[in-house]
Amino acid sequence: MLRDITLGQYYPVDSPIHRLDPRTKIVLTIVYIVAVFFGKGLLGYLPTLLFLLLIIKLSGVPFTMMLKSLRPLRILLIFTFVLNLFFISSGEVLFRWRFIQITKDGLSHALRFSLRLIFLVLGTSLMTLTTPPVALTDGLESLCSPLKKIGFPAHEMAMMMTIALRFIPTLIEEADKIMKAQSARGADFSSGSVTSRARAMIPLLVPLFISAFRRAGDLAFAMEARCYRGGEGRTRLHILKFRKGDAVAFVITGLLIPVTIFAGRLL
Template sequence: MLKNITMGQYYPVDSFVHRLDPRIKIVLTIAFIVAVFMVHSLVGYAIVLGFVYLTSRMANIPFRMLTKGLKPLRFILVLTFLLNLFFSTEGTTLIRLGFIHITHQGLSQAVHYSLRLMFLVVGTSLLTLTTSPIMLSDGIEMLLSPLKRFHFPAHELGMMMSIALRFIPTLLEETDKIQKAQMARGADFESGNLLQRAKAMVPLLVPLFVSAFRRAGDLAMAMEARCYHGGEHRTRLRVLKITQKDFIACAAMAGLILLIVVEGIIL
């Protein structure tokens, strides 16, 4: 039963971090990424690590949930490390072994880039683990809404994201059903080379598209029947409110950035 899938990687518990305004969380995540890029020493990374650890504790999220997010990236991480290690040839030489030429700068660059990449992933994971997809889409919509002045479709974008979220389980279930129906007619989705497999997808994809379009048409009509006429003069049931918690979170982030700056000057 595909009905029970959890969307994204949202970790549904209650916590200080979960209750923060999604807009603030998105902005703070960007600030965090900037902060990570300001770090130039291992002590700085230790500070960032400490910050991440504390945040995960406050979010009631097991630390291994964060590191789990890194797993699919392990090849890219290793690749980033190795590329920087072997292909930056400037600076003092550390090791020279045949064609292998490792420099001091190369090593430090390799460490920096891989650590930055890791913290980038961990930081955004913290956001998606603590914010439900629907809140996330609300937050993005609200943050983009000042751009409406320049005819940027912020409301439409938000509506699209939330409808997509609504229909993902429905379409997954439908995919499962169509796949089984074609298997009952002898279709084979599992064997053959790449081309054969791609061809085998046609009997699955065509009905799925047809159905998605039919659903879209139905939904558009149902929305119109319920007086939907775009974002103008529209009120919201869910209103995002900035609370004291959000100020505390902002202060904490400011603290982190200050620490990193100070550390950069001292060391």
């Protein structure tokens, strides 16, 4: 069951969105998030919705894939919607039954907050769906490199992310193996109260940690054996380049903020 987790959630097809420079995608995702927060009233979300539909279409990622990224959030979404719906008591009353009442303000708040969450998740997962993890770490390193002057370890951070990504499947496999070994000797991971299940995890976590440390030691030797000595003087296999498409993406996404503010005013 643990084997199902894939490395990141990259969806490998060729599309104009996939071809964008990872730095462009990281910066524009931030711009997009800002735009989502500027949205006022339901009309204010219309430009965001259109923009989102456009890039999903362009990216070639199937819509069902996108919806999958919302699944882990379903409980949070339901909570946001229900709480806003029932606990805002200002405004015109639409419905009342004993102590439950739904007001116009409550309904619009509930819709807006849920939509905002959905937009945020869809937009950011579109970035991870269209950018391979390696490109993402390369992009982050390049974006953070000006901060090196004030002592920010940009290269080290990117290297750590790459290694973390690389070892996720390895450690999952190992956890799986340890779990089976413990189960074979009568350990029970799936029944009992929350505390007893948590306690059952200790014999899983201790060997996993020990082996992670051993792996770290081995990896350090292997990296040094291949002449690794930090970010100084390194050349790169992947060189990031801005192309025409990146300029177009910047202009379109840049326009999203003023358009959103304007649409919000119309209401």
